[in-house]
Every structure is written in C-alpha cells, then in structure tokens.
Amino acid sequence: MITIKDIAQISGYSISTVSRVINNRTDVSDAAKEKIREVIREQNYQPNENARMLKQSISTDISVIVRGNRSIFLESILEEIQIRTGKHGESINVHFIGETDDEVATAIQIGQYLKPKGFIFLGGSADHFREEFSQISLPSVLVTVDASDLGFENLSSFTTDDEAAASCAVARLLSQGHRRIGILGGHRNDRGGRSGSGYSTLRIRGAVRELEKNGIHFDFERDYESCAFSAEGGYQAAEKLRRKSPDLTGVFAINDAIAIGAIRLFRDRDLEVPGDISVTGFNGVDYVRYFNPRLATIRQDVAMLATKSVDDLLLRISYGSPAVHEKIPFEYIDGESVASPRK
Amino acid sequence: MITIKDIAQISGYSISTVSRVINNRTDVSDAAKEKIREVIREQNYQPNENARMLKQSISTDISVIVRGNRSIFLESILEEIQIRTGKHGESINVHFIGETDDEVATAIQIGQYLKPKGFIFLGGSADHFREEFSQISLPSVLVTVDASDLGFENLSSFTTDDEAAASCAVARLLSQGHRRIGILGGHRNDRGGRSGSGYSTLRIRGAVRELEKNGIHFDFERDYESCAFSAEGGYQAAEKLRRKSPDLTGVFAINDAIAIGAIRLFRDRDLEVPGDISVTGFNGVDYVRYFNPRLATIRQDVAMLATKSVDDLLLRISYGSPAVHEKIPFEYIDGESVASPRK
DNA sequence: CTGAAAGCGCTTACAG
DNA sequence: CTGAAAGCGCTTACAG
Numbered sequence: 001m002i003t004i005k006d007i008a009q010i011s012g013y014s015i016s017t018v019s020r021v022i023n024n025r026t027d028v029s030d031a032a033k034e035k036i037r038e039v040i041r042e043q044n045y046q047p048n049e050n051a052r053m054l055k056q057s058i059s060t061d062i063s064v065i066v067r068g069n070r071s072i073f074l075e076s077i078l079e080e081i082q083i084r085t086g087k088h089g090e091s092i093n094v095h096f097i098g099e100t101d102d103e104v105a106t107a108i109q110i111g112q113y114l115k116p117k118g119f120i121f122l123g124g125s126a127d128h129f130r131e132e133f134s135q136i137s138l139p140s141v142l143v144t145v146d147a148s149d150l151g152f153e154n155l156s157s158f159t160t161d162d163e164a165a166a167s168c169a170v171a172r173l174l175s176q177g178h179r180r181i182g183i184l185g186g187h188r189n190d191r192g193g194r195s196g197s198g199y200s201t202l203r204i205r206g207a208v209r210e211l212e213k214n215g216i217h218f219d220f221e222r223d224y225e226s227c228a229f230s231a232e233g234g235y236q237a238a239e240k241l242r243r244k245s246p247d248l249t250g251v252f253a254i255n256d257a258i259a260i261g262a263i264r265l266f267r268d269r270d271l272e273v274p275g276d277i278s279v280t281g282f283n284g285v286d287y288v289r290y291f292n293p294r295l296a297t298i299r300q301d302v303a304m305l306a307t308k309s310v311d312d313l314l315l316r317i318s319y320g321s322p323a324v325h326e327k328i329p330f331e332y333i334d335g336e337s338v339a340s341p342r343k
Numbered sequence: 344m345i346t347i348k349d350i351a352q353i354s355g356y357s358i359s360t361v362s363r364v365i366n367n368r369t370d371v372s373d374a375a376k377e378k379i380r381e382v383i384r385e386q387n388y389q390p391n392e393n394a395r396m397l398k399q400s401i402s403t404d405i406s407v408i409v410r411g412n413r414s415i416f417l418e419s420i421l422e423e424i425q426i427r428t429g430k431h432g433e434s435i436n437v438h439f440i441g442e443t444d445d446e447v448a449t450a451i452q453i454g455q456y457l458k459p460k461g462f463i464f465l466g467g468s469a470d471h472f473r474e475e476f477s478q479i480s481l482p483s484v485l486v487t488v489d490a491s492d493l494g495f496e497n498l499s500s501f502t503t504d505d506e507a508a509a510s511c512a513v514a515r516l517l518s519q520g521h522r523r524i525g526i527l528g529g530h531r532n533d534r535g536g537r538s539g540s541g542y543s544t545l546r547i548r549g550a551v552r553e554l555e556k557n558g559i560h561f562d563f564e565r566d567y568e569s570c571a572f573s574a575e576g577g578y579q580a581a582e583k584l585r586r587k588s589p590d591l592t593g594v595f596a597i598n599d600a601i602a603i604g605a606i607r608l609f610r611d612r613d614l615e616v617p618g619d620i621s622v623t624g625f626n627g628v629d630y631v632r633y634f635n636p637r638l639a640t641i642r643q644d645v646a647m648l649a650t651k652s653v654d655d656l657l658l659r660i661s662y663g664s665p666a667v668h669e670k671i672p673f674e675y676i677d678g679e680s681v682a683s684p685r686k
Numbered sequence: 687c688t689g690a691a692a693g694c695g696c697t698t699a700c701a702g
Numbered sequence: 703c704t705g706a707a708a709g710c711g712c713t714t715a716c717a718g
Contacts, residue, residue: 003711014689019713029687044478046451051711053393054694072415082441094439098425108389135387231633257630264633287600290574290607292635346695357705362697372703394695397710 011039061091063116067124068099080306104128125198139316141309148325156323158309160300162199165330166206169280176340178250182223185254234261249341256281274339296335354382404434406459410467411442423649447471468541482659484652491668499666501652503643505542508673509549512623519683521593525566528597577604592684599624617682639678
C-alpha cells in the first residue's frame with residue numbers, strides 16, 4: 001500500500017507539504033502543488049481515511065439508518081431526505097439494517113468510524129432507543145416513530161398521527177353507511193419487539209376507537225385478523241376473515257400492501273370491490289393510484305416528514321436548539337375501493 | 344473522549360492488557376479480565392474504530408453498494424444477499440447511492456475505512472467500471488449488469504439475459520396472434536449514462552429482434568414511446584402511444600411499474616385489458632400477482648442471482664478463483680393481462 | 687512557503 | 703500472564 005510517505009519521497013517534498021496539498025491548503029507554492037498532484041495521480045494514491053479521521057475527529061456528514069428495507073414507503077422518505085440534505089449542501093450516508101437488527105447499536109458503531117454530525121433514524125421502533133440511546137450524544141431524529149415520551153434531549157421525532165389517521169379512514173367507511181367493518185394486519189398483542197409493532201397498535205387502536213365512538217363494539221375474535229405486512233399476508237388473512245365474518249361490508253387494512261392482497265382475494269372469491277365489500281389501505285404510496293380499483297387510503301406526507309426532519313436536525317447541529325416532537329398532517333385519499341354497502 | 348489509556352489507568356493494568364481484553368484474547372488472567380471489563384462498562388468506553396483499523400488492516404465483512412434505491416426488484420435481491428451471506432456466517436454492510444452517483448468511486452472510498460473483504464455491486468451500469476474499476480483490487484461482483492466484456496479479472500457478473508427474456512415476452516404476444524405490438528419505456532438512444540440505460544437497450548433490442556424474426560418491421564416513430572421507470576411514466580407514455588397507434592393490440596413494457604401504469608391508462612380510456620389490448624411487463628416482482636388483471640411478466644430469478652453472486656464472491660475471496668460471467672435463467676409468467684386480439 | 691517532530695488511539699511483537 | 707515500546711498513516715502546531 002502506498003502512503004503519504006511514498007508520495008513525499010517520490011515528489012521530493014516533505015510529508016507535511018504533501019499533506020497540505022491533499023487538504024487543499026493555500027499556503028503551498030504552485031510548483032509544489034503541481035508536482036505533488038502529479039505524483040499522486042501517477043501513483044494512484046488514496047489517503048488512508050482511518051488515519052485522517054483518527055487525527056481530525058472532524059464530523060463530516062449525516063448518517064441515516066434505515067431499519068427494515070422492504071418498504072416503498074420508507075424508500076420514498078429516504079429519497080426526500082437525500083433531496084433535502086442536498087439542498088442544504090450536506091451529504092448523507094445511508095445504512096440499511098434488517099427488521100430485527102438494532103439501529104441504536106448500529107449508530108454507536110457508525111459513530112466510531114464515520115464520525116457523523118448527526119443521525120437520522122428511519123423506521124424501526126422505540127424499543128432500542130429506550131434502552132441504549134443514552135449512549136449517543138449526537139443530535140438525532142427519529143422519523144416515523146414517536147419519541148416524545150422517551151425524553152432524550154438530543155432526539156427529535158416526526159411522525160404521522162397513526163391513531164388519528166386510522167380513525168379517519170374508518171370514519172369514511174362509517175359515513176358511507178358501513179356498520180360491519182373488519183380490520184386486517186398488524187399484531188394485536190404488541191409484545192415481541194418486531195418492527196412495525198408500534199404503529200400497527202396505534203392504527204388498530206384508532207380504528208377501534210372510531211367504531212366504538214359510533215356505538216359499534218369491535219369483536220377482535222370475529223372481525224380481526226393479523227398478518228404479515230405484505231400483499232401475500234393480506235391475501236391469506238382476508239380469506240380467513242371472510243370465512244369468519246362473511247357479512248362484513250368494509251375492511252380497514254393496516255397498510256396498502258395488505259389492502260391490495262385483500263382486494264385480490266375478494267375478487268378471486270367473486271366478491272366485487274367495492275360492490276360487495278369496501279377496502280381502505282394506509283400509506284398512500286404513489287403506485288396505489290394505478291391499482292384497479294384505485295385504492296382509498298391514507299396518505300402520509302412523505303415530503304414534509306423528510307423536510308422537517310432534516311431541517312430540525314441541521315438547526316440543532318448548528319445552534320443546539322432543543323429537540324422537538326411533531327405530528328405531520330395526513331390526508332385521506334378517495335378511491336374506487338370504497339362505496340356504500342349494497343343492502 | 345475516554346480512551347484505552349484511561350481504562351488502563353483506572354483499572355491499574357497496562358494498555359496492552361486492556362487491549363487484549365477488548366479483543367477477547369485468552370492469554371489474560373481472569374482477575375484482569377473481570378476488573379477491566381468492569382471499568383469498561385462503568386466508563387461506557389467504546390474503542391476508537393479508526394485507530395483499530397489503522398493498525399489491523401483486517402478485512403471485516405463484505406460491502407454491498409446499491410445504485411438507485413427506488414426499485415423493489417433490487418430490494419428483493421438485496422434481501423436474498425443478506426440471507427445468503429448470513430448463512431455463510433458473513434456479514435455485510437450496505438451502501439445506497441443515487442442513480443446518478445458513481446458506485447466505483449464510492450467503493451474506493453469505502454475501501455479506505457471499512458476495509459471489506461470484497462464488494463457486491465447491485466444495479467447501476469457498466470460505465471463507471473470501465474473507467475475506474477482498475478483502481479479496485481478486491482474481489483468483486485456486479486449483479487444485474489453484464490461485465491463480461493470489461494475484462495477485469497477480479498470482477499464477476501451475474502445477470503438475466505435481458506435480450507432473450509424480452510424476445511420471449513414478445514414471442515408470447517405473437518403466439519397469441521398479435522401483430523401490432525408496441526414497446527413502452529427505456530431510452531432508445533442509449534447515451535446519457537443514466538442508470539438503467541444498459542438493460543433497457545437490451546430489452547428493446549430483444550423485443551425488436553423477435554418481431555423482425557417474425558417478419559414484422561418495428562417502426563420506432565410510431566410504435567415506441569420512452570418513459571421514466573415508474574407507473575406514472577408508463578401511464579403518460581401509454582397515452583401517447585395510444586394516440587399515435589390506436590390499432591395496437593399488444594404492448595411490451597420494459598418493466599412492471601410501466602406496465603401497471605399503462606394498464607391503468609387503458610382502462611381509464613375504456614379499453615379493456617386484455618380484451619382490447621394485451622400488456623406484458625418485466626421483472627416479476629411478487630406483488631404483480633395481486634394486480635387486477637394479474638400481470639403477465641418475466642420473472643428474473645432473484646434468489647439465484649443473489650445466491651450465485653454471494654457464493655462466487657466468497658469462493659474467490661478464499662481461493663482466488665477466477666472471475667466468471669453467468670446468465671441466470673428467467674421465466675415467463677402467464678397472467679390475465681394477455682389474451683388473443685379480438686379481431 | 688517548507689520541514690522535523692509530536693501525537694491521534696490503538697495493536698502487537700518482544701522481553702520478561 | 704503482563705508491560706514498555708514501536709509503529710500504523712496521517713495532521714498540525716512550531717520554528718524557520
């Protein structure tokens with residue numbers, strides 16, 4: 001491996017001067033600059049980043065840690081984060097980890113060698129934060145999961161109000177005259193620590209609350225079916241739900257993929273959507289607008305979620321402003337998958 | 344910041360011994376181990392990774408670089424790669440970069456501080472490899488893009504035969520009796536260096552070749568429309584295509600998202616799919632099986648693409664085997680979006 | 687504008 | 703089993 005020492009030797013200058021050239025210092029003669037650059041190019045020299053970091057301890061950019069890498073929803077937030085940080089002239093490095101991995105432990109590790117200015121956590125749950133986040137002192141923001149009750153002064157959070165949004169979706173079904181409404185997806189008992197458990201509980205809670213507010217008791221045994229967060233999961237769960245409760249006229253699915261799977265199942269069983277049964281999803285990622293029928297769903301404001309998170313983080317990095325916890329407005333989007341019940 | 348020196352002082356042992364404990368060496372007395380571990384815990388000490396790497400130069404795990412992070416297709420390959428490397432007891436770190444970023448430059452950088460055993464490149468194009476890959480000496484594999492004509496001895500590639508697969512999809516349309524077939528998506532003139540340009544050319548070429556083999560001249564002006572690789576892109580392009588060529592009975596879309604968008608457009612214009620017009624996609628990601636109509640498409644063998652890539656890389660890391668370039672079999676999947684033309 | 691030297695936090699022969 | 707010392711590749715006062 002070729003080092004700064006080699007470059008110094010070959011170019012005839014000292015290590016110090018080579019270092020200055022590498023770091024684009026101005027206090028170097030043009031002759032030196034030119035010669036040294038030439039040698040660097042020739043030798044294809046790359047400074048050892050570890051050695052630089054070791055000395056500098058300079059925070060370079062922002063680390064984004066995404067937990068659970070299968071979701072289009074998270075992907076689109078990430079894209080917006082990239083755009084927004086770019087606008088501020090900041091750059092980010094992104095680290096994807098599995099649904100069962102520990103985002104806080106990952107951040108601690110990353111903190112060692114990348115020395116970021118701050119962290120953005122995308123997805124996951126609050127579990128690991130509660131236990132380990134105290135070890136992180138950099139300004140951070142949790143996007144998508146509420147951290148207000150964790151009480152860390154260097155951790156902001158920006159979320160959609162899952163509970164209110166679920167209520168809203170169910171309210172739409174109710175206003176169309178549906179009284180027999182089922183819920184699909186998530187885990188009712190929210191232990192297990194699996195990712196997604198956080199928001200699925202909130203969505204289920206919001207849906208049930210809205211039903212009960214309207215005098216409808218929700219019977220989990222009969223009208224609820226849990227499932228994986230995928231189209232296949234929705235497909236299978238919808239079949240079970242249909243068997244248990246053939247008289248349902250409306251279904252609230254915890255997310256869009258589940259809704260899509262459910263709709264397909266209903267059609268495969270010769271039920272018309274929305275004629276025989278209405279379905280709402282949750283998330284409003286763009287492509288559901290192309291489904292047939294167009295899916296009625298909740299759109300989370302991806303752009304605002306990303307923008308506010310980035311802006312807040314940068315402000316806190318520069319000015320040490322206190323952490324905030326904010327709910328971003330959502331929107332119900334009409335679709336062809338919801339209509340009034342026939343009878 | 345608390346360093347190994349502090350731990351040594353507090354524990355009363357030397358830096359060397361502390362280092363041994365940190366690295367789980369066996370040649371340390373139990374008393375020392377215990378005491379030092381205790382101090383480390385108390386002080387919440389984290390070894391500086393940069394300093395460790397600087398000395399060790401030990402390659403830890405495998406770096407995966409994904410270019411263009413919006414595609415479900417790439418996501419699923421990544422997932423398989425994670426599974427496969429996990430089975431071999433290897434761990435990976437994943438780096439997502441934008442469609443316009445330079446994956447090879449990124450790899451060079453990563454090589455500095457993470458010191459991986461090897462690289463897996465996912466997506467992107469061959470452009471940056473041609474120019475800069477000679478600077479990388481680690482065993483690497485390019486997944487999804489053919490590198491056989493680049494001639495690097497440390498770069499394998501595993502790809503779907505895009506050209507043959509496109510021919511196959513078009514052959515199915517032809518065998519149903521379609522003669523007026525349009526093509527949607529990609530960039531016909533393949534300069535510009537934008538990602539995806541590589542495979543879209545191959546797919547278009549394969550489709551056209553099949554048509555001409557069957558005596559049908561393809562008129563790009565009339566029967567082709569380029570577009571972004573998204574449902575929205577497909578939607579808009581389908582509208583233009585329909586206007587230019589209302590007599591088309593079949594459409595080959597360069598990927599599934601485009602196909603989905605096109606189908607939606609046709610339905611919005613009161614054309615039945617497949618009654619009035621048949622549509623095929625490309626990729627066969629799972630969720631298209633839930634669309635209505637189920638999409639006929641090419642399924643790339645995601646699992647094999649990932650498995651072969653990982654196995655090849657590990658073999659070459661351990662035994663220095665030569666790089667290989669392999670095409671992974673694809674499969675045409677029937678769907679409800681293709682039928683014989685009416686007239 | 688340039689160079690010699692100290693030091694970043696760690697690991698690892700080497701000697702005991 | 704333990705410690706003193708050299709060295710990893712770089713940066714940065716300091717002196718000239």
